[in-house]
Amino acid sequence: MENFEPVIVAYCCHYCAYTAADMAGSMRLRYPANVKIIRVPCTGKVDAIHIMKALEKGADGVYVAGCLEGDCHFKNGNTRAARRLAYVKKLLDDIGIGGERVEMFLMSAGMGERFAQTASDFTEKIRTLGPNPVKAALGEAKRAVG
Amino acid sequence: MITAERKPLEELIECLKPYRRILLAGCNECVTVCAAGGRKEVGILSSALNMHFMKEGKPLEIKEITLERQCDPEYLEQLAPQMDQVDAVLSMACGCGVQEVARRFKETPVFPALNTKFMGASERPGMWAERCQGCGDCVLGSTGGVCPISRCSKQLLNGPCGGSTLGKCEVNPDIDCAWQLIWDRLKALGKTELYEENLPAKDWRPGRGAGPRKILREDLAS
Ligand code: SF4
Ligand code: SF4
Numbered sequence: 001m002e003n004f005e006p007v008i009v010a011y012c013c014h015y016c017a018y019t020a021a022d023m024a025g026s027m028r029l030r031y032p033a034n035v036k037i038i039r040v041p042c043t044g045k046v047d048a049i050h051i052m053k054a055l056e057k058g059a060d061g062v063y064v065a066g067c068l069e070g071d072c073h074f075k076n077g078n079t080r081a082a083r084r085l086a087y088v089k090k091l092l093d094d095i096g097i098g099g100e101r102v103e104m105f106l107m108s109a110g111m112g113e114r115f116a117q118t119a120s121d122f123t124e125k126i127r128t129l130g131p132n133p134v135k136a137a138l139g140e141a142k143r144a145v146g
Numbered sequence: 147m148i149t150a151e152r153k154p155l156e157e158l159i160e161c162l163k164p165y166r167r168i169l170l171a172g173c174n175e176c177v178t179v180c181a182a183g184g185r186k187e188v189g190i191l192s193s194a195l196n197m198h199f200m201k202e203g204k205p206l207e208i209k210e211i212t213l214e215r216q217c218d219p220e221y222l223e224q225l226a227p228q229m230d231q232v233d234a235v236l237s238m239a240c241g242c243g244v245q246e247v248a249r250r251f252k253e254t255p256v257f258p259a260l261n262t263k264f265m266g267a268s269e270r271p272g273m274w275a276e277r278c279q280g281c282g283d284c285v286l287g288s289t290g291g292v293c294p295i296s297r298c299s300k301q302l303l304n305g306p307c308g309g310s311t312l313g314k315c316e317v318n319p320d321i322d323c324a325w326q327l328i329w330d331r332l333k334a335l336g337k338t339e340l341y342e343e344n345l346p347a348k349d350w351r352p353g354r355g356a357g358p359r360k361i362l363r364e365d366l367a368s
Contacts, residue, residue, distance in 0.1 A: 049186055052193035091190070094155040095198035137200035 006060040006126040008035045010119070011046045015073040016109045017065030023112030031119035042066075043104075044077025051088045051102055058135045061126035063103045065118065071108065078106065097133060101126065147176035147267070148240045149274045150183060150260040152191065158236065159198055161257045162206065165233040168195070170259075171225065171247065172212035173239035180274050182260050183238030185212040191238065191259065216243025222250045229254055264296075282352025282359065288340055290331030295348075297324035303345040 012018040018039045024031060040046055043066030054062050064085060066078035082104050089099030103122060107114045162168060170192050178184025192208045199206045209228060213221045216239035225235070225247065234255045237244040241262040248256045264276040279296040285303070286293060295301050299317040305325030309316025313326045332338050349355075 047186070049189045049193070052190050052197075056193040056197055091155070091194055095159075095194050096201060097197055133201040134197045137203065137205060 004127060004131055006034050006123055006131070007058065008032075008119075008123055008126060009054040009059045009062045010035050010037050011040050011043065011050065011062070011064045012037050013043045013066045013073075013078070014039055014041050016067040016071070016111075017105070017107055017115060019109035020065075020107050020111045020115035023110065024116040025112075027112045029112055029116040031116040032123040034123045035119045042072065042074045042077035043081035044072070044074060046081050046084065048084050048088050048091070051085070052091070055092070055097065055101065055132060056134065058132060058138055060132045060135065061101045061103075061122060061129075063105060063118075063122055065105045065107060065115070068106050068108050098129070100129065101132065147179050147265070147274075148242070148262060149180045149264055149266045150177050150240050150262045152182055152187065152238075153259060153261055155194060155198070158191075158195065158257075158259060162195065162199075162234065162236065165206075165255075166204075167207045167209075167232045167234075169209050169211065169225065169228050169232040169235045170195075171216065171235055171237050171239070172210075173216045173237075173243050174212055174214045177238060177240055177243075177260065178212075180268075181272075183240075188212055188238055191236075213239075217246050219246070219250065222246060225251065280353065281348070281350070283349065285345060285348075288343070288345060289328045290335060290337070290340070292324055292327045292331055294324050294328065297322075297327070303348055 010017075012021060018037065021037055043064050046064050051062050051064075064081050066081055067073065069078070072078045085102060085104045088102055092099045092101060105118050107118070170188055172178070172183050172185055172188035174184060181187065188210050192210050196206060196208055209232065211225065211228070213224055215221045216237060229251050232254065234257065235247055235251070236257050236259050237247050238259045239247075240260065241258065244256055244258045265278045265280065266274045266276045269275045276296050278293055281295045285295070294303060294305060298305055299315050299321060300307060302325065305328070306323055307316070310323040310326055313323055315321040315323045329338075329341060332341050
């Protein structure tokens with residue numbers, strides 16, 4: 001487990017977190033390469049199924065990063081996303097995977113530092129939690145086939 | 147529409163334990179609209195079950211399929227080619243769909259993934275409310291388009307009861323008093339005289355009172 005490098009999927013809103021990631025880049029801030037960013041037009045577009053499928057396919061953690069409260073470009077996409085996230089957390093608790101593997105963060109387009117810090121903190125949190133239990137099973141299945 | 151809710155995952159996991167190859171079958175009609183058993187919910191449940199059983203070291207083989215309707219024999223035929231490759235069907239249709247799967251495919255066990263609730267309407271995004279109990283002899287024409295059978299807690303035909311308070315039902319303050327709604331609507335229509343007419347005692351036989359019901363249209367029957 002010492003070499004465990006978590007795979008993190010981050011659904012980032014085009015109007016804030018994604019731009020903040022850009023900002024982090026131009027500020028030369030380092031954040032872990034573990035975080036794979038998926039740009040979405042609004043976090044309101046992120047559905048339970050996107051988060052579940054990412055985990056099913058082996059992501060160790062997923063987060064959704066949207067605009068600060070009251071700042072959603074589409075009015076309330078971020079609050080909708082937060083509610084969907086709560087729903088997914090419950091699902092993950094119910095199946096024994098653990099809701100703490102998914103999280104929602106809020107930031108503005110100018111918060112490059114916050115973006116980098118969030119990426120680092122979440123990666124560390126997942127590192128502590130250990131690999132997605134599904135991944136171990138996926139690996140075994142692959143070994144059995146191969 | 148017919149409304150439903152997904153059963154607790156714990157219950158679903160328990161009923162699938164003896165099986166390995168599962169056909170998870172959704173329905174494209176009512177349960178899609180009430181976000182309980184359409185294609186998307188099939189995908190989410192499939193992921194959840196898959197992850198759970200993988201983690202337990204007992205992976206399932208889940209096939210996802212969503213039929214146009216599960217309560218019509220024509221559409222059910224789409225399941226036929228799959229049946230010899232699965233150990234059980236988990237149906238995300240309402241109770242009608244589940245029963246039709248069971249009737250058509252006698253040799254494969256079928257389990258309901260949903261609890262079917264009521265005939266209702268969407269009050270706002272994410273909320274559905276009961277509107278009709280299929281009493282078989284509709285009185286909406288006399289009650290301003292508000293159903294006293296499904297929406298009055300006591301099914302009063304000539305309400306309200308003494309418990310109606312500030313528009314709310316005494317059974318639960320979250321329930322609008324159906325008879326308040328009826329009165330308000332009759333007033334808006336300028337038809338309060340309808341309220342004065344007593345509705346006669348209801349014959350419940352066209353409802354469930356005479357046992358399970360059927361509709362036969364001779365002109366369409368084969
Ligand atoms: S009166 Fe009967 S048929 Fe009409 S809406 Fe109410 S329960 Fe349904
Ligand atoms: S308060 Fe209204 S809805 Fe409730 S039981 Fe009485 S008449 Fe029916």
